[in-house]
Amino acid sequence: MGAVALCCALAVGATTASAAGDVIRIGVLNDQSGVFADNGGVGSAVAARLAAEDFGNAILGKRIEIISADHQNKADTASSIAREWIDRQGVDLIVDGAASSAAFAILGVVKEKGKIFAISGAASSDFTGKACSPESFHFNYDTYALAKITGKAITEAGGRNWFFVTADYAFGLALERDATKFIEAAGGKVVGTARHPLNTMDFSSFLLQAQASKADVIGLATSGKDVQTAIKQASEFGLVGGGQRLAGLLVFITDVNALGLQAAQGLQITTSFYWDRNTETRAWAQRFMAANNGRVPSMIHAGVYSSVHHYLAAIKAAGTDAPKIVADKMHEMPVNDMYNKEVRIRPDGRVLHDMFLVQVKEPGESHHTYDFYKILRTIPGHEAFRPLSESECPLVEKQAVR
Numbered sequence: 001m002g003a004v005a006l007c008c009a010l011a012v013g014a015t016t017a018s019a020a021g022d023v024i025r026i027g028v029l030n031d032q033s034g035v036f037a038d039n040g041g042v043g044s045a046v047a048a049r050l051a052a053e054d055f056g057n058a059i060l061g062k063r064i065e066i067i068s069a070d071h072q073n074k075a076d077t078a079s080s081i082a083r084e085w086i087d088r089q090g091v092d093l094i095v096d097g098a099a100s101s102a103a104f105a106i107l108g109v110v111k112e113k114g115k116i117f118a119i120s121g122a123a124s125s126d127f128t129g130k131a132c133s134p135e136s137f138h139f140n141y142d143t144y145a146l147a148k149i150t151g152k153a154i155t156e157a158g159g160r161n162w163f164f165v166t167a168d169y170a171f172g173l174a175l176e177r178d179a180t181k182f183i184e185a186a187g188g189k190v191v192g193t194a195r196h197p198l199n200t201m202d203f204s205s206f207l208l209q210a211q212a213s214k215a216d217v218i219g220l221a222t223s224g225k226d227v228q229t230a231i232k233q234a235s236e237f238g239l240v241g242g243g244q245r246l247a248g249l250l251v252f253i254t255d256v257n258a259l260g261l262q263a264a265q266g267l268q269i270t271t272s273f274y275w276d277r278n279t280e281t282r283a284w285a286q287r288f289m290a291a292n293n294g295r296v297p298s299m300i301h302a303g304v305y306s307s308v309h310h311y312l313a314a315i316k317a318a319g320t321d322a323p324k325i326v327a328d329k330m331h332e333m334p335v336n337d338m339y340n341k342e343v344r345i346r347p348d349g350r351v352l353h354d355m356f357l358v359q360v361k362e363p364g365e366s367h368h369t370y371d372f373y374k375i376l377r378t379i380p381g382h383e384a385f386r387p388l389s390e391s392e393c394p395l396v397e398k399q400a401v402r
Helices: 003-012 017-022 041-054 075-089 100-113 143-156 170-185 204-213 224-236 253-259 279-291 299-318 323-332
Strands: 023-030 062-070 091-096 116-119 136-138 161-167 189-196 217-221 245-248 268-271 355-360 373-379
Touching: 017 062, 023 041, 023 075, 023 299, 041 062, 041 091, 041 279, 041 299, 062 075, 075 091, 075 100, 091 299, 100 116, 100 136, 100 170, 116 299, 116 323, 143 170, 143 217, 143 245, 143 268, 143 355, 143 373, 161 170, 161 204, 170 189, 170 217, 189 204, 204 224, 217 224, 224 245, 224 253, 268 373, 279 299, 299 323
Parallel strands: 023 062, 023 091, 091 116, 116 136, 161 189, 161 217, 217 245
Antiparallel strands: 268 355, 355 373
């Protein structure tokens, strides 16, 4: 385990498993210092604490405790922290996950230990596919929905030929795979791909390959600070000015804030949450920003809040915190919170929340802080996510309809 991660894991949750009977302990395990620190990071722990506050920080006579740690996007570090938390600190629920590669490592430990994992930051659609489990839940976007909504919309609007700049690990490969399917189904084709390592500072060679391909669309199958760097350097190379179009397949509101509207305007993005959508989301966002130095909540933060809130509601309804019983109750109960209303969870762990196709506003269209998006289309969960008829999850039977 890395020294920084070990320090955080032990210091934040010093209470050992011997006291676990008096505490419901929830661990936020994600990237707090790397490329995904802005869209998840410590903000995910803030979101988890807001959910605990909604239950008075106690349930069934037990105190609710939120701990957190940085796995640095390393699978071995993630699994080590998860094992330490469960074996020695009595952690009942792990949330977020960040990079899909690290989240798969967490999932392996959780399956072995019979605990619950609520995924929010990790995106691979395989979490509700071949890697599904009865005690894991996907509370946010995935590569299937991102690819289907953004890829289909841009291809049907005339972006026929695509070149991918792809993060070379589980998330990026799954996103490219899923996007290719929908691009081809809409009559387009993929003419090439360039794969970059995580946390790349220089995208020049990848972008020059994309430019030379003369593809209509350069699909950025990457995320976090990497997608920010790619968009900035694409502008410097004059790709958009030369007639090519950028498609950010996973762009967060925190990325738009970092880039600024001048650079990000016009981007079409798929998201599962927008803070300024209605009265309830605005009220929750104000709570979040007050607790997080004024920073805007991303869809990962909203997903962490939703997952912890639903977990605690399930404990209350079940009258126990026994993992198997709570997981069954989480499947049985609809998800209800500040942005999900009567949303069901399928047997594969997929939370069928709405998704939104949005467009980043021009600077002159933005009238207040973080007023970034125009919602172009709302896509119901049963349309956005992979149908059970295509599922590789061993927990479900193939179904023609959802």
